[in-house]
Amino acid sequence: MSWFNLSDNINLLAIIGTVALVLITFVVVSIYFKDIKSGKASGESSKESWDGIKEYKNPLPLGWIVSFILVTLWGIWYMCAPAGSPFAYPLNAYSQIGEYNEEVAKYNSNFQNTWSSLDKEKLNEMGKRVYLVQCAICHGIDGKGIDGKAADLTVWGSENGAVEYVISGSKGLMYDAGPMLAMAGGTLESKEEAKQAVAYMFNHISTSGKSAKNAVGNGEEIWNNSCAACHGEDGEGMGGFGPNLTKYGTSEFVLDVLKRGKGGFIGDMPNFNDGRLADIQKRAVAAYVSSLSN
Ligand code: HEC
Numbered sequence: 001m002s003w004f005n006l007s008d009n010i011n012l013l014a015i016i017g018t019v020a021l022v023l024i025t026f027v028v029v030s031i032y033f034k035d036i037k038s039g040k041a042s043g044e045s046s047k048e049s050w051d052g053i054k055e056y057k058n059p060l061p062l063g064w065i066v067s068f069i070l071v072t073l074w075g076i077w078y079m080c081a082p083a084g085s086p087f088a089y090p091l092n093a094y095s096q097i098g099e100y101n102e103e104v105a106k107y108n109s110n111f112q113n114t115w116s117s118l119d120k121e122k123l124n125e126m127g128k129r130v131y132l133v134q135c136a137i138c139h140g141i142d143g144k145g146i147d148g149k150a151a152d153l154t155v156w157g158s159e160n161g162a163v164e165y166v167i168s169g170s171k172g173l174m175y176d177a178g179p180m181l182a183m184a185g186g187t188l189e190s191k192e193e194a195k196q197a198v199a200y201m202f203n204h205i206s207t208s209g210k211s212a213k214n215a216v217g218n219g220e221e222i223w224n225n226s227c228a229a230c231h232g233e234d235g236e237g238m239g240g241f242g243p244n245l246t247k248y249g250t251s252e253f254v255l256d257v258l259k260r261g262k263g264g265f266i267g268d269m270p271n272f273n274d275g276r277l278a279d280i281q282k283r284a285v286a287a288y289v290s291s292l293s294n
């Protein structure tokens, strides 16, 4: 934790206090300066005069000097003692926020360790629970997207789902290619062509293990002419220019969606980078979601 963390009330108070002290010092000193300059000041002053400013013959009280030096030293220590050293005090030592953060980190790593080697069935079970809490509010308990409010996950990731996206377009995953326009930006002449391109994709590009139900027909040619420009001939997305369609419908693709979020034609899906899900929970929910369509 750094000392300028303003969300920590103690730090905030300390900083406000510092600023207030500096301001008070300025005001008080300038009042005295004014008095001396205008000759209103009383008391014995020394003979020297700097542009009319004279000096009082008041020696500083010893106690004041000692506390001034001690407070200065204490301030340097307080601000600068390196984190983790035995002298670090107190900003780098105990705080309630620090304790809370440590507890959360410990809990998370315990959680991660306890569940790191789940078998497929248990992973799916965990995925379903995470799904019901985090995703069902938009996608519905059955994954069908609550009458079009969110993507129908029983169709998304399947061959028919991909055909739908190619016909009507998709945006919001924020790839360099921008959005994918309907009918691949007009390069497709019929819905039949969209189906053939996607069938080719499922048979030759996808690693999802699903094979095409539609006829491939001229799929390869259509793929090369209308899809490869953005997705690459091999479908891998040319290093982030477009999405990697070899993963389309797999849990890896879902993980990527969780990272990106999607402000699409249907609506907005938030990303899940805020730490509310542990990695294992993301993997679990991604596995569960990718199993919803076939
Ligand atoms: C102009 C570039 C471009 C072309 C051409 C293109 N795509 Fe895409 N495609 C993209 C981009 C970019 C995305 C991600 C869109 C988004 O942000 O939601 C995408 C997404 C997809 C998706 C996933 C949709 C989703 O959100 O789940 C599929 C499937 C797909 N494309 C298939 C195809 C096929 C098949 C073709 C050829 C008929 C094709 N694309 C042509 C750029 C393109």
Ligand code: HEC
Binding pocket: 131, 134, 135, 136, 137, 138, 139, 149, 150, 151, 156, 170, 171, 172, 173, 254, 257, 258, 262, 263, 264, 265, 266, 267, 268, 269, 270, 272, 285, 286, 289
């Ligand atoms: C606030 C509502 C909301 C929540 C919560 C939400 N989603 Fe979504 N999700 C959407 C919407 C809306 C879309 C459709 C975006 C579009 O294409 O316009 C979507 C799309 C998707 C897609 C398809 C992405 C694509 O490439 O087209 C996947 C996969 C997905 N969500 C998975 C999840 C998972 C897993 C969770 C829970 C961890 C989740 N969503 C939580 C609203 C939500």
